[in-house]
Amino acid sequence: MTGKIKHNPAVRYALLAIGWLSVALGVIGIFLPVLPTTPFLLLAAACFMRSSERFYHWLVDHPRLGPWIRDYLEGEGIPRKAKIYSISLMWLSIGLSCYLVPMFWARLFMLTSAVCVTVYILRQKTLPTPPCPKR
Known part of the structure; x- marks a missing residue:
């Protein structure tokens, strides 16, 4: 700690x-x-x-x-699946919010936040996927 x-x-x-x-x-x-x-x-x-x-x-x-x-x-790092899931869900919710919120400044803030968070997540190391066990 x-x-x-x-x-x-x-x-x-x-x-x-x-x-x-x-x-x-x-x-x-x-x-x-x-x-x-x-x-x-x-x-x-x-x-x-x-x-x-x-x-x-x-x-x-x-x-x-x-x-x-x-x-x-x-x-x-972060697992690839978690990166894809979090970025996809974030953009889906931000897109819906931008559609529902008519204020330009609020849309701009949400989109800027989404871009910054996406860049942050993509810049994190991707946790290697464990190899599939052989049969």
């Missing part, structure tokens, strides 16, 4: 609250295709890293939630 635990109780409790809210949204995102899972779990890990070593290890070592973020946190 590389983060420094915050000693100010108000900051620590705020980080814990944001962390647990992010875990809840991440878990909901597993079942709802419109809500992303990985970004919320990464936010939770960042909050826990700065507020609770115990909760950070719980999340990263969790048998169901840990794999969503462990490779990224260890610098191994």
